[in-house]
Amino acid sequence: MGRTSCRIGGLAVGIILFLAWTGAAMADIYRYVDKNGVVHFTNIKKSERHKPYIRSGKRVAAKRPQDYDAIIHRAARRFNLQPELIKAVIKAESNFNSRAVSNKGAQGLMQLMPPTAVDLDVMNPFDPEQNILGGVRYLSELHKRFNNDTVLALAAYNAGPERVMACQGVPPFKETHDFIARVKKFYLQYCRVGD
Known part of the structure; x- marks a missing residue:
């Protein structure tokens, strides 16, 4: 994988996480860590190794x-x-x-x-x-x-x-x-x- 595709992949993950965090994307985000210790993010739970990272829906931060x-x-x-x-x-x-x-x-x-x-x-x-x-x-x-x-x-x-x-x-x-x-x-x- 070339340096450009790594940048694009990182940018894509950043956009997905930003959209999920702001509530603009209405999908759960899952993550898993592979055998090399690399963390992967996806909006599709493919197996039990995929754990919830961000749940869709509006979250209200505590005020106090x-x-x-x-x-x-x-x-x-x-x-x-x-x-x-x-x-x-x-x-x-x-x-x-x-x-x-x-x-x-x-x-x-x-x-x-x-x-x-x-x-x-x-x-x-x-x-x-x-x-x-x-x-x-x-x-x-x-x-x-x-x-x-x-x-x-x-x-x-x-x-x-x-x-x-x-x-x-x-x-x-x-x-x-x-x-x-x-x-x-x-x-x-x-x-x-x-x-």
Whole structure:
């Protein structure tokens, strides 16, 4: 396949996803990951390996952070993390915008990178429930990996666990230090207001 056809293929996927996201296309979008780790998108479910990615129909984004409380509390119980911490991460990552996309490509409320979302079986990172459950599961795994040290877990959530391991602590990145400080500030605010 030539470089031009790759560009056209990428453009086609981008258009399909944009149309589905905006509601202009009225078809479900499915994805699957092949044996080489390549993610494929289609509007036709050909087999069980095709998992829903975007459902057609109008979706209404939550207007207030409280609209996510039920999901956050369910995730907190399931993965043994404080709801205030989860809310603080969401506030710091996306300001409760379920459609947020960072300049690095992180998506949704908890700003999951696409490969991380795939690893966590998050089929649609813009679906609040999938994103929160996947993000909290990931944060919980990091928390355990770093011996329940919340600061290191947050550093790993932001900069990646490999960087935290290589630095044997919080990496010396302004973005990571700023992220941890924002999460701490929001966490204290949510604790004061009683979740």
